[in-house]
Amino acid sequence: MSNTQTQQTQANILSAEKTRWIYRKMVEIRKFEEAVIKGTRNGSLGPFAHTSDGQEAVAVGTCAHLNEKDYITSTHRGHGHSIAKGGDLNTLMAEMAGKATGCDKGKGGSLHLADLTKGNIGANGVVGGGLPIACGAGLTAKLTKSGAVTVAFFGDGANNQGVFHEALNLAAIWKLPVVFVCENNKYGEYTWNGYATAATKISDRAAGYNIPGKTINGNDVVEVYQTVGEAIERARNGEGPSLIECETFRIQGHGISDPQIYKTEEEKQLHLTDEECIKKFKSYVTKHQLLSDKEMSEIDQSIEDTVEKALQFAINSPYPDAKELYTDVYVSY
Amino acid sequence: MSRQITTVQALNEAIKLAMRADERVIVMGEDVVGGTGLPHLEEQNIEAVGGAFRVTKGCSVEFGRERVLDTPISENTIVGTGVGAAITGLRPIVEVMFNDFLGYCLDAVMNQAAKFRYMYGGKANVPLVVRMPFGAGYGAGAQHSQTLYSMVTSVPGLKVVVPSSPYDAKGLLLAAVEDNDPVIFFESISLYGLKGEVPEGYYTIPLGKAEIKRAGSDVTIVAIGNMVQRALQAAEQLAAKGIDAEVVDPRTLSPLDEDTILASVEKTNRLVIVDESNPRCSAAADIAAIVQEKAFDNLDAPIKRVNAPHTPVPFSKPLEDLYTPSAENIIRAVAEVVNDESIIPV
Ligand SMILES: Cc1ncc(C[n+]2csc(CCOP(=O)(O)OP(=O)(O)O)c2C)c(N)n1
Ligand SMILES: [Mg+2]
Secondary structure, three states: OOHHHHHHHHHHOOOHHHHHHHHHHHHHHHHHHHHHHHHHHOOOOOOOOOOOOOOHHHHHHHHOOOOOOOEEEOOOOOHHHHHHOOOOHHHHHHHHOOOOOOOOOOOOOHHHOOEHHHOEEEOOOOOOOHHHHHHHHHHHHHHHOOOOOEEEEEEHHHHHOHHHHHHHHHHHHOOOOEEEEEEEOOEEOOEEHHHHOOOOOHHHHHHHOOOOEEEEEOOOHHHHHHHHHHHHHHHHOOOOOEEEEEEOOOOOOOOOOOOOOOOOHHHHOHHHOOOOHHHHHHHHHHHOOOOOHHHHHHHHHHHHHHHHHHHHHHHHOOOOOHHHHOOOOOOOO | OOOEEEHHHHHHHHHHHHHHHOOOEEEEEOOOOOOOOOHHHHOOOOOOOOOOOOOOOOHHHHHOOOOEEEOOOOHHHHHHHHHHHHHOOOEEEEEOOOHHHHHHHHHHHHHHHOOHHHHOOOOOOOOOEEEEEEOOOOOOOOOOOOOOHHHHHOOOOOEEEOOOOHHHHHHHHHHHHHOOOOEEEEEEHHHOOOEEEOOOOOOOOOOOOOEEEEOOOOEEEEEOOHHHHHHHHHHHHHHHOOOOEEEEEOOEEEOOOHHHHHHHHHHHOOEEEEEOOOOOOOHHHHHHHHHHHHHHHHOOOOOEEEEOOOOOOOOOHHHHHHHOOOHHHHHHHHHHHOOOHHHOOO
16 A cells, blocks of 8 residues: 555544544543542542543544443452443442442442443452453353344453463353454553563464454554454454454553652653554644644543542532442342 | 550551561552552552551651562452452451452452361461451441451451551551461541550460450440541540440451450440441441340440441531541440430530
């Protein structure tokens, strides 16, 4: 392909509507996480949170292909996944504060955001916990012929859990409509993936399960959109699972108070470079004239307001009633 | 002997003393060093963290990364590796970051470590310590706040330790490392920051020996782990109301020092058991059953248990506060067994 052709194809990848949606969601997640950091530090939210700022492109580029019938399973770093899958900022933020108006009535917290009505089967406090659950959702979709695809988000650290291998194998032999999306931010807490993982690339693991595996730039939302899109299409067509490794970085530490001494100076500055995912997308849309600066700053402003309202909603909402301690343990007992 | 240190520091000291005393002692777990393999840290022998709760802080610096091993996130294999290493001559101290992750490593704990000696006819020892923080109270939600020592106590072949103070934590951990059986060592997260007197040197506290933390004559309160501190608070408030409570800390749930508990009940004729586990099949249920079987005639009132409710741990702060047994819950239970409602604070 000639350069001009590539550029044209590049420009056609995203519809105007998708472009706006992607930009909006990425900024929504970023601003939400910034509010979470603020709220966690000043005590208006819960005592901890693992924020996903820096990794927005993976959640958004992936969920851009999913409808409400599709499922995701998420992780302890799951705010972005929840937002990208259509979660309501007010109820998400209220959950973070443990309020009755939260998406789990305040019983779950940051580690356990879930909204089944939107196909979000839930964030998980157990590393790797969502992977077999995604297989289960895939099995339902397959047996009921619902056409739904399940995306299992997981971190690089989770790829050394036994369940990761078991889930990939099972999904492969049963040709489940599941896409395994790895957010490789290079660290599992304070442990470097280069040390913890024997494979050169996490996507190399796919070969052992005879499924497609790809490693892509997870800071490039367009690349995520294209590559994960193909895997989702494949799954929807009954051709089985894929493993996509998205290389990215977290702007914060593991949690909010992590001094990150394991990162090099260069890594600590990554969010100031062109690799920062929102900046990267901005230059893409500008280059291809998909969104103007004015449109983007209007979106930014409206999100600023929405997120601030969400934080106020969380702060002003009541705590759950004491009797809620005992409800929801069983359906009937 | 007036040095005051936190439980984390006491545990840290125990690990270092054990590693100095016996080169077969090794430490493994997620982030017990932090940053392993990164040249900019390794060249200067810097650890990135020293354990999620800093219990292994400085261990890799002193003993090197051959004996202090960061692991991948693979709980079943981490503990299983500990079992294999223990059988073949090392004395591993394995850290599981939260006891909730027993979910992944229960096979290694329950089917491997616990059974090895028995099912091979007594041929093998498994001198393994698996440390795991537990407990609610700090807003971490349902999968990071459970209290699971009761579940493990039901498995023959395992020893189960639950210290209640910095002093006990150090002495019990050193005893656990010396012990030739697998020991599951439960550390209450809410006690990590608690300070207490701890001698600098090496000492052990025998496994299977309870301690009377406060002598009294009117009612026995058996309390486990962090609940000992709550029971002591309750006992102070009760003393002001003229009730003299004896607080007994079993310190190890397996083996259980039945004699000390029974002797206390013989003296006070009344028993309250405080345990942060969910109530069903809990350590409290177990101790209550033992006491009514062996000392029914000594009891002047039904035994009262104070447990967390039969629910997962909620995230929301006010619900979590309700979930965890409080000094007030303990006082209410005591009021019932001494049949005196006037002692309940209003
Ligand atoms: C089974 C289990 N083991 C350990 C932990 C503690 N923990 C929480 S997050 C984390 C690191 C996970 O790393 P990764 O999968 O790369 O996700 P990231 O935090 O980088 O997004 C660890 C070890 C856990 N929550 N669950
Ligand atoms: Mg990671």
